[in-house]
Amino acid sequence: MLTKNYDVYGVNRRTSTSNYDRIKDIVDKITLVQGDLLDQHSLTSAIHEIQPDEIYNLAAQSFVPTSWNQPVLTGEFTALGVTRILEAIRLVRPEAKFYQASSSEMFGKAQKTPQDEKTPFYPRSPYGVAKVYGHWITVNYRESYNIFAVSGILFNHESPRRGLEFSTRKICHAVARIKLKKQKTLKLGNLKSKRDWGYAPEYVEAMWLMLQRSKPQDFVIGTGETHSVEEFAEAAFAVVGLDWRKYIEIDKKFLRPAEVDYLVADPSEARRILGWKHRTDYRKLAEIMVLADLERERESRG
């Protein structure tokens, strides 16, 4: 957004220690406003103060396993939080365009393969259920109040900025540490589940394209290819010339009460209408992430 000369505002929750690490390169170029998805007044005030043209809601409790430990809180953030933003838009800035980060986790136990915009939802976690709510409330505000509100159904999108608890980053971070002899093994859960893995910066372009149209419409964004966690691990270890089988151990702690076994996108509508297509495949993605972690691990002593 900065390279497109937007004035960028971010909403953040105050914490006692700074957690701007992932935005340290741009924190001086954006304006941060305090707000919280649980606090209606803070959202209405932020939108009233900023008067934004475009609003991207990428905020959520987004880690699937935590949604079983904190299902109610996940619903508050990931489901009702969307309604709070939409209410704020309806009251103080109805002309703003709104993007909601929907998720392939809404397809869950997929009813059709590959999944497109018309595939029925069958979520398999409190997180997936909350995202379905966020999706439908967005559609409803569009149809009830004529707000330009759209939802991007994004399949897994990864980058070196991914949190360490998510599978791809956990793997790439461990690969770098094993290569540098800082770690010996990597404990994972289910290696057989398949995901449509893409590179996050390309997916952000799709979000932006969705808001540049004159007609609001929801899109599925993914690569159209699927690979197991095991295949991703194989690709990541191969970047540094190691055989994944020698380092990975299965730990039941990382298994989920219900799993999403197989997801793959049909992104043809995004291709046809937005002119969007992914450029980075899962092998290249693994390479980008492993190289970034190698650099970070070489610099850090821990």
Ligand code: GDR
């Ligand atoms: P996901 O991402 O649940 O698809 O949701 P995640 O990387 O957490 O899991 C992907 C698959 O890997 C398996 N797995 C493990 N996962 C984690 N986190 N840690 C492990 O040790 C491990 N071992 C195996 C999982 O069982 C699963 O099958 C992500 C999130 O970003 C969501 O917020 C987003 O909506 C979707 O992608 C699209």
